[in-house]
Amino acid sequence: MRFLVMVKATKEWDGEAPAAAMGAFNDALARDGVMLAAEGLQPTSKGARISYAGPRPVVTDGPFTETKELVAGFWLVQARTKEELIERYLRCPFERGESIEIRQLFEAEDFPGIELKFAHKGSQTPNARP
Amino acid sequence: MTSSESVRAIEAVWGIESPRLIAALTRVVRDVGLAEDFAQDAFVSALSQWPSEGIPRNPGAWLMSVAKRRAIDYFRRAATAEDKYRLLGHETQAEESEEAIFAALDEDYIADDLLRLMFVACHPVLSVEARVALTLRLLGGLSTTEIARAFLSSEPTIAQRIVRAKRTLAEAHVPFEVPDAGQRMQRLTSVLEVIYLIFNEGYSASNGDDILRPGLSQEALRLGRVLAELAPQESEVHGLVALMELQSSRARARVGPSGEHVLLLEQDRARWDQILIRRGLTALGRAERVGQPLGPYALQAAIAACHARARRAEETDWARIAALYDALAELHPTAVVRLNRAVAVGMAFGPQSGLELVDALLAEPALRSYHLLPSVRGDLLEKLQRFGEARAEFERAAALAHNTRDRDLLLARAARCARA
Numbered sequence: 434m435r436f437l438v439m440v441k442a443t444k445e446w447d448g449e450a451p452a453a454a455m456g457a458f459n460d461a462l463a464r465d466g467v468m469l470a471a472e473g474l475q476p477t478s479k480g481a482r483i484s485y486a487g488p489r490p491v492v493t494d495g496p497f498t499e500t501k502e503l504v505a506g507f508w509l510v511q512a513r514t515k516e517e518l519i520e521r522y523l524r525c526p527f528e529r530g531e532s533i534e535i536r537q538l539f540e541a542e543d544f545p546g547i548e549l550k551f552a553h554k555g556s557q558t559p560n561a562r563p
Numbered sequence: 564m565t566s567s568e569s570v571r572a573i574e575a576v577w578g579i580e581s582p583r584l585i586a587a588l589t590r591v592v593r594d595v596g597l598a599e600d601f602a603q604d605a606f607v608s609a610l611s612q613w614p615s616e617g618i619p620r621n622p623g624a625w626l627m628s629v630a631k632r633r634a635i636d637y638f639r640r641a642a643t644a645e646d647k648y649r650l651l652g653h654e655t656q657a658e659e660s661e662e663a664i665f666a667a668l669d670e671d672y673i674a675d676d677l678l679r680l681m682f683v684a685c686h687p688v689l690s691v692e693a694r695v696a697l698t699l700r701l702l703g704g705l706s707t708t709e710i711a712r713a714f715l716s717s718e719p720t721i722a723q724r725i726v727r728a729k730r731t732l733a734e735a736h737v738p739f740e741v742p743d744a745g746q747r748m749q750r751l752t753s754v755l756e757v758i759y760l761i762f763n764e765g766y767s768a769s770n771g772d773d774i775l776r777p778g779l780s781q782e783a784l785r786l787g788r789v790l791a792e793l794a795p796q797e798s799e800v801h802g803l804v805a806l807m808e809l810q811s812s813r814a815r816a817r818v819g820p821s822g823e824h825v826l827l828l829e830q831d832r833a834r835w836d837q838i839l840i841r842r843g844l845t846a847l848g849r850a851e852r853v854g855q856p857l858g859p860y861a862l863q864a865a866i867a868a869c870h871a872r873a874r875r876a877e878e879t880d881w882a883r884i885a886a887l888y889d890a891l892a893e894l895h896p897t898a899v900v901r902l903n904r905a906v907a908v909g910m911a912f913g914p915q916s917g918l919e920l921v922d923a924l925l926a927e928p929a930l931r932s933y934h935l936l937p938s939v940r941g942d943l944l945e946k947l948q949r950f951g952e953a954r955a956e957f958e959r960a961a962a963l964a965h966n967t968r969d970r971d972l973l974l975a976r977a978a979r980c981a982r983a
Binding site: 469470516 | 575579618621674842
């Protein structure tokens with residue numbers, strides 16, 4: 434299964450370089466083959482919001498001053514269980530009041546009504562085995 | 564935390580830490596089975612202590628220090644019982660062994676140890692089934708129960724397979740090392756084979772009821788990525804990772820709403836996973852940078868990449884795919900590769916060229932009951948408007964198909980040819 438891990442900072446992300454320990458943490462995720470993607474986000478002053486509440490979408494430019502928690506970055510990580518992911522992120526070296534939110538992605542097998550049955554190995558251009 | 568929650572948390576720690584733990588211990592005690600025993604002892608201690616004391620801040624180091632103590636105790640006992648000691652084949656004194664244990668469990672060595680462990684778990688002295696089970700167990704950190712479930716096998720069967728494998732390794736005195744240049748390629752091929760086998764077991768589910776087991780594919784991909792970090796100079800390792808990432812990217816598009824198998828060219832490409840495609844193309848780039856000419860995995864990945872790069876099926880670069888199949892057929896002139904090559908040639912240079920190559924395969928024993936041979940031939944004949952022959956081929960393919968939905972699809976094509 435795959436998880437989106439969102440980092441929420443309590444103050445505006447100011448583009449500060451992450452702690453050196455974060456490099457080691459990310460290295461461990463890559464070394465264990467579980468990190469699929471990871472990005473840090475620029476300040477919300479460079480972003481925008483679009484709201485679809487009314488009859489037509491409303492665009493609001495950043496910064497998002499009224500929001501307490503701002504998404505500062507994210508990881509996309511593979512794990513066998515949610516417990517495994519939590520264990521990994523207990524080692525994450527945040528220390529400035531950040532929090533993370535862990536959300537599981539939908540996968541092919543999560544779509545109801547779709548029986549995942551296959552007839553044979555390979556497809557029309559079957560993958561040859563060396 | 565309730566006790567069942569903390570047990571799950573401890574099991575998660577085991578999944579993360581046990582491969583490195585076992586790898587480091589094996590270097591010291593020179594026996595995979597013994598190393599796993601010490602690691603298990605540490606795990607049992609964790610199960611009894613952590614629920615009340617809480618999980619330590621660095622659980623890996625905690626487990627390692629407990630396992631170290633177990634190993635030292637073992638060596639002390641062994642030193643007093645010389646027979647046992649000789650049995651291990653060690654010539655050093657117990658004190659030296661203790662020092663070696665502390666030095667050897669140094670973090671810096673563990674990457675090399677993991678690579679050695681991969682080579683040992685996939686050693687040719689073991690049966691392929693044993694290599695798969697041992698790899699999932701030692702390098703995946705999977706429990707016997709999990710492996711049995713994944714392979715639709717019973718727990719005692721898998722447990723016995725693992726015990727026997729460890730005994731075989733000990734009896735054969737398989738050294739804990741990365742093979743030297745002379746053997747490296749052959750041994751690496753075995754490691755890659757095992758990983759790809761695990762991947763395919765999850766991706767295309769070969770036996771019995773064909774249920775997708777994505778956990779196995781993801782684990783294989785993970786192992787491939789780990790191996791790519793450990794052996795970055797090996798082109799084929801990146802090639803295999805690229806192949807698996809690219810194949811996985813299509814998982815969602817392979818099955819239609821009523822469970823039927825959707826052919827590659829008919830898949831909804833919007834459902835292809837762009838993150839996995841990007842990862843696959845990056846891995847393929849690494850394979851190409853590290854080594855030319857490309858090996859079989861990298862070539863297959865390059866073929867998969869041609870499909871991944873085409874936004875619509877009509878944009879597929881079939882001439883390039885045909886050329887890549889030429890190269891693959893040079894290395895592995897198997898019947899299936901040659902059939903694929905015929906398909907690609909038919910798409911690139913017209914159905915007549917494809918048909919000539921397919922016809923050359925009609926006598927192949929390996930393809931005798933392979934429904935894709937008549938199916939491909941029917942497709943080419945239909946394009947050549949030889950509808951009578953095409954219909955006969957589709958009917959033959961339908962008779963050979965394993966799956967009712969495939970059979971229905973082929974019979975529908977036969978009927979269409981009959982009307983034409």
